[in-house]
Amino acid sequence: MSGDVKEDNQPYDEINITPMLDLAYVLLVIFIIMTTASVQGVKVELPHTRNTASLAQPQTRAITVTLDGAVYLDAYPVDMVMLEQRLSEFKGNNPSLPVVLKADAAAHYDKVSEVLEICKKLGITEIGLVTKKSSE
Numbered sequence: 001m002s003g004d005v006k007e008d009n010q011p012y013d014e015i016n017i018t019p020m021l022d023l024a025y026v027l028l029v030i031f032i033i034m035t036t037a038s039v040q041g042v043k044v045e046l047p048h049t050r051n052t053a054s055l056a057q058p059q060t061r062a063i064t065v066t067l068d069g070a071v072y073l074d075a076y077p078v079d080m081v082m083l084e085q086r087l088s089e090f091k092g093n094n095p096s097l098p099v100v101l102k103a104d105a106a107a108h109y110d111k112v113s114e115v116l117e118i119c120k121k122l123g124i125t126e127i128g129l130v131t132k133k134s135s136e
Helices: 018-037 080-093 109-122
Strands: 061-065 071-073 076-078 098-103 126-129
Touching (some): 061 109, 076 080
Parallel strands (some): 098 126
16 A cells, blocks of 8 residues: 555544635635624715715714614714713813714704704704705
């Protein structure tokens, strides 16, 4: 017999880890895809307007008001007290803090006005309202 062929009773000294590495790489790719897909923020139906301007600035904070009245700060659910505290912290770090308000088109107007009052109270003047450009 040749030198590479083992007898039936002899154990193998090597472990083939190639299939295990293939599985690890596939799981890593799936994890990366699922993580980036879940960081899209809170989904709302935006109101339509004719002209929209880009509000993208560094360190912009996004406040979202959903149809049921829930409020989110950067995709994290908050109540009005917590929203004021967090915005106050961000305003302390960046005096010209830009804020983008994204509300569902059918959301309760009182929640939107409460958010705007908090921004006014904290002296946040750079507030953008997110809308969807309507097609003509």
